[in-house]
Amino acid sequence: MDEDHKTMGDDSSLITYLRTLKDQEATGSRVEVAANELYRRYIDQVIQLARQRLPRSRRRVADEEDVAQAALASFFRCAREGRFRDLDDAHDLWQVLVMLTEKKAIDQLRRQTAQKRGAGNVRGDSVFERVDGTSSRVEGIDGQAVVGPIGRCEPTPEFAVMVAEEFQQRIRQLQAIDRTDFQGKKLLVEIALRRFEGESVSEIAQHFRRTSRTIERRIELIRRIWESQATRDEQ
Numbered sequence: 001m002d003e004d005h006k007t008m009g010d011d012s013s014l015i016t017y018l019r020t021l022k023d024q025e026a027t028g029s030r031v032e033v034a035a036n037e038l039y040r041r042y043i044d045q046v047i048q049l050a051r052q053r054l055p056r057s058r059r060r061v062a063d064e065e066d067v068a069q070a071a072l073a074s075f076f077r078c079a080r081e082g083r084f085r086d087l088d089d090a091h092d093l094w095q096v097l098v099m100l101t102e103k104k105a106i107d108q109l110r111r112q113t114a115q116k117r118g119a120g121n122v123r124g125d126s127v128f129e130r131v132d133g134t135s136s137r138v139e140g141i142d143g144q145a146v147v148g149p150i151g152r153c154e155p156t157p158e159f160a161v162m163v164a165e166e167f168q169q170r171i172r173q174l175q176a177i178d179r180t181d182f183q184g185k186k187l188l189v190e191i192a193l194r195r196f197e198g199e200s201v202s203e204i205a206q207h208f209r210r211t212s213r214t215i216e217r218r219i220e221l222i223r224r225i226w227e228s229q230a231t232r233d234e235q
Contacts, residue, residue, distance in 0.1 A: 018038070043072065053102060103196065
């Protein structure tokens with residue numbers, strides 16, 4: 001079997017590195033070795049994914065390597081903070097990296113859009129957005145898997161695109177609701193993205209200066225929107 005596509009789900013060393021990264025008592029060289037090894041194994045694939053998600057017209061400003069570095073840095077930080085406690089294999093790790101890369105690409109494009117409005121430095125396509133959201137396994141904020149079960153093998157670009165497209169579709173559903181609300185104050189897109197990155201209800205509430213109960217209601221609304229769409233898709 002080609003070395004680049006060998007099964008990673010049974011790779012005990014990868015599982016060990018993941019567990020070390022999540023271990024709150026692990027320090028120093030153990031954590032550094034684990035992070036470096038995971039970085040080495042995934043950086044090229046994450047760069048490739050970022051390249052696919054950034055429009056060509058934007059790449060002169062938004063470097064896919066910057067997006068990939070930001071996605072991996074976010075993963076390492078969240079893992080050390082205990083936000084991915086249930087993540088325990090290559091399959092789930094890759095889906096989390098796909099989602100984080102998508103979010104960082106969105107952030108990059110948003111910054112460019114702001115620059116365009118302020119200084120006219122960037123021309124280009126409308127910003128694509130999308131979401132999903134719990135803090136550990138690759139379930140959406142609605143509690144469902146982002147895509148159906150797949151084999152535990154090295155991720156392919158086709159799979160990455162499939163996950164990315166569904167993520168994009170879900171974000172568009174939330175955007176539509178935000179746009180109908182006065183000045184987008186429901187903040188569904190922002191809340192869902194932050195929830196996916198592992199932020200707690202209280203952290204999100206503090207960021208937006210809302211009550212925790214308000215954020216809980218928004219999260220429940222997001223679940224209902226996605227569940228309703230999933231039901232229609234099945235009919």
